[in-house]
Amino acid sequence: MRVLLSTFGSRGDAEPLAALAAALRAQGAQARVCASPDFAQRLDQAGVELFPVGPPVRDWIREVMADPTPDIPGRGAQIMAMYRDALSVAIEDCDAVVATGLFPATTAAQMLAERHRLPYVYAGYCPTYLPSVHHAPFQFPHSPPPPADADNRERWALNARAMQDTFGDTANRHRAELGLPPTQHLRDRVFTARPWLATDPVLSPWAPTSLCEVVQTGHWILPDDRPLAPDLCAFLDAGEPPVYVGFGSMPLHAWGGSAARIAIEAARTQGCRIVLAGGWAGLIPVDAGDDCYAIGEVNQQALFPRMAAIVHHGGAGTTMAATRAGTPQVIVPQIADQPYWAGRVADLGIGVAHAGAVASVESLSAALATALMPRTRVRAEVVAGMVRGDGAAVAAKRLIDLFGG
Structure with a gap:
C-alpha cells in the first residue's frame, strides 16, 4: 500500500x-x-x-x-x-x-x-x-x-x-x-x-x-533523535535553564524589526538567559551579552525540556512540543489558528496567552513572570503526562x- x-x-x-x-x-x-x-x-x-x-x-x-x-x-x-x-x-x-x-x-x-x-x-x-x-x-x-x-x-x-x-x-x-x-x-x-x-x-x-x-x-x-550542538549544550550547562524565544515561520513585520530586542530585554528583566531561534523573522542577538545564545534549526524535542519557559507564536506543532516537554509557555499569537492555541494553553494553566500580536518589553515581561511561577511549571508537568x-x-x-x- x-x-x-x-x-x-x-x-x-x-x-x-x-x-x-x-x-x-x-x-x-x-x-x-x-x-x-x-x-x-x-x-x-x-x-x-x-x-x-x-x-x-x-x-x-x-x-x-x-x-x-x-x-x-x-x-x-x-x-x-x-x-x-x-x-x-x-x-x-x-x-x-x-x-x-x-x-x-x-x-x-x-x-x-x-x-x-x-x-x-x-x-x-x-x-x-x-x-x-x-x-x-x-x-x-x-x-x-x-x-x-x-x-x-x-x-x-x-x-x-x-x-x-x-x-x-x-x-x-x-x-x-x-x-x-x-x-x-x-x-x-x-x-x-x-x-x-x-x-x-x-x-x-x-x-x-x-x-x-x-x-x-x-x-x-515525528520522532527526533538529532543531538543538540555541543556549543548549545555547553551554554545550557553553564547556568540556570534559559527562556526559549522563537516565532517559527512568522516574519513579524508588525514588530518593526524590534522583536529580538523586546524578547531579550523582557527575559532579562526576569533574570533569565535566552536561547534565541532565528526563524523566518531573522531574530539575532542585539548585543554581545553572554546570556543569549542564537540558534537556527534545532531538535525541539531535545531542547524544550531544558528551558525555563518557551515564548513562541502558537503554531500547532510548537505548542504540542512545548506541552509534551512540560515547560511553561508564553504564546504571542499572530494569525490563523494561533489565538486558539494561545487560549488552550491559558485555559489549561500551562502558560500565558499574550494579549495582542505585538509585545512590548513590559507586556512580555509580565507574561513571563506568570509563566515562570512554580505553579505554572507544576501544572505544565501534569499536563505533559496526560497528552499522547x-x-x-x-x-x-x-x-x-x-x-x-
Missing part, C-alpha cells in the same frame, strides 16, 4: 505528514509526501520520500503577509493549478490520498483522488478549521462579515458560500478538464463528511456537533485497516 500525503504550508503543515509517512512505513506501508522543497532536508533526515511542489513556500507566505490587500482568489488559483499538476504525477501507483494545508491545495488533492477513484481523507490540525456550532469559522478578509446576531451555524453556512464564491469557479474549471462534474458544495466535498482531526484530545478537545463528525487521531509527531504521542501511529493503522485491503 502506498499513500499520497499532500500539503501546502509551513513546517507545521509538512512535518506532521512526515510523521504519518514514517508511521506508515513502520507498519509495512509506503508513503509519498507532496510539499514545498523548503522541507527537503528535514524529510530526508526522517527517511521520508518528498515529491517537491512549486517554489519555496517561505517566499510565498512572506509576500502574502506583507500585502495589506492580498488577492485571495487569484493566489488560490495559482496554488490549485500548481498542485493539480504536481499531484497528477505524484498520484501514480498510490492507493489512497490524505490532504492537509491551505484549501486550494486540498481541493486539488480531492479532485485528483476522485479522478483516480482513490480513497481520500481530509485532515485538519486545529478544531477551529472544521464546522462546529461551538466555534465560528475563519473570516475571509475579502468577504463581507456575517450579521452581528448570526450564530455559529449560520456563520458556517456563510463560510461554505464564501469558499464556493472564492474558489468554486477555478475548482470547477479544473474538474471539467479532468472529466469530473461540477460541484456547488466545494467546501463540504473537500472536507468530506468525516474529516480527521490530528490533534491531542487533552490539548485540543473536539466537542461533538451536528455540523461535522470528526475522527480525532491524536497529534502526528501516538497519533501518527493511530492514523497510519486506520489508513491501512480502511484502505489497505
Whole structure:
C-alpha cells in the first residue's frame, strides 16, 4: 500500500505528514509526501520520500503577509493549478490520498483522488478549521462579515458560500478538464463528511456537533533523535535553564524589526538567559551579552525540556512540543489558528496567552513572570503526562485497516 500525503504550508503543515509517512512505513506501508522543497532536508533526515511542489513556500507566505490587500482568489488559483499538476504525477501507483494545508491545495488533492477513484481523507490540525456550532469559522478578509446576531451555524453556512464564491469557479474549471462534474458544495466535498482531526484530545478537545463528525487521531509527531550542538549544550550547562524565544515561520513585520530586542530585554528583566531561534523573522542577538545564545534549526524535542519557559507564536506543532516537554509557555499569537492555541494553553494553566500580536518589553515581561511561577511549571508537568504521542501511529493503522485491503 502506498499513500499520497499532500500539503501546502509551513513546517507545521509538512512535518506532521512526515510523521504519518514514517508511521506508515513502520507498519509495512509506503508513503509519498507532496510539499514545498523548503522541507527537503528535514524529510530526508526522517527517511521520508518528498515529491517537491512549486517554489519555496517561505517566499510565498512572506509576500502574502506583507500585502495589506492580498488577492485571495487569484493566489488560490495559482496554488490549485500548481498542485493539480504536481499531484497528477505524484498520484501514480498510490492507493489512497490524505490532504492537509491551505484549501486550494486540498481541493486539488480531492479532485485528483476522485479522478483516480482513490480513497481520500481530509485532515485538519486545529478544531477551529472544521464546522462546529461551538466555534465560528475563519473570516475571509475579502468577504463581507456575517450579521452581528448570526450564530455559529449560520456563520458556517456563510463560510461554505464564501469558499464556493472564492474558489468554486477555478475548482470547477479544473474538474471539467479532468472529466469530473461540477460541484456547488466545494467546501463540504473537500472536507468530506468525516474529516480527521490530528490533534491531542487533552490539548485540543473536539466537542461533538451536528455540523461535522470528526475522527480525532491524536497529534502526528515525528520522532527526533538529532543531538543538540555541543556549543548549545555547553551554554545550557553553564547556568540556570534559559527562556526559549522563537516565532517559527512568522516574519513579524508588525514588530518593526524590534522583536529580538523586546524578547531579550523582557527575559532579562526576569533574570533569565535566552536561547534565541532565528526563524523566518531573522531574530539575532542585539548585543554581545553572554546570556543569549542564537540558534537556527534545532531538535525541539531535545531542547524544550531544558528551558525555563518557551515564548513562541502558537503554531500547532510548537505548542504540542512545548506541552509534551512540560515547560511553561508564553504564546504571542499572530494569525490563523494561533489565538486558539494561545487560549488552550491559558485555559489549561500551562502558560500565558499574550494579549495582542505585538509585545512590548513590559507586556512580555509580565507574561513571563506568570509563566515562570512554580505553579505554572507544576501544572505544565501534569499536563505533559496526560497528552499522547501516538497519533501518527493511530492514523497510519486506520489508513491501512480502511484502505489497505
